Amino acid sequence: MTNKARNFLISMGAIYLALVVLMFGFSSQFGQERNLKAFYVGYDKLTEMYSFEDIDENLIEFNKIKNKVLKKFDLKTSEFVGQAFKITYIIEVIEDEENEYYFGQATITKLELIELERNKDPDEEVPV
Numbered sequence: 001m002t003n004k005a006r007n008f009l010i011s012m013g014a015i016y017l018a019l020v021v022l023m024f025g026f027s028s029q030f031g032q033e034r035n036l037k038a039f040y041v042g043y044d045k046l047t048e049m050y051s052f053e054d055i056d057e058n059l060i061e062f063n064k065i066k067n068k069v070l071k072k073f074d075l076k077t078s079e080f081v082g083q084a085f086k087i088t089y090i091i092e093v094i095e096d097e098e099n100e101y102y103f104g105q106a107t108i109t110k111l112e113l114i115e116l117e118r119n120k121d122p123d124e125e126v127p128v
Contacts, residue, residue: 033109036087037116040080050075055119064107073111084116
């Protein structure tokens with residue numbers, strides 16, 4: 001691999017990490033458990049990502065899920081699509097196998113089914 005290609009990959013890894021930090025908060029939050037409430041959207045087999053949507057329809061994706069959670073809630077099926085969860089998760093900074101760049105890995109550590117309503121669009125017409 002050329003130095004130019006290596007530097008490009010390092011730059012891309014830094015950009016990705018910066019985006020993860022912005023999406024999930026400041027870097028001091030890495031490794032600390034955090035919570036959010038969201039609706040389950042589904043599992044993408046190709047990217048191996050678990051997708052959720054918050055009440056404002058913002059997409060949130062997780063790279064991993066603890067085995068004990070997956071045994072309780074098999075998110076690889078469509079059974080829980082559309083259901084609301086309280087999600088407990090951590091974000092860890094992971095170094096790639098070649099020690100060339102870092103990325104954020106979001107892992108679900110706990111799930112709890114909850115009642116949750118989506119935000120209503122104030123411009124949406126309500127039938128009378």
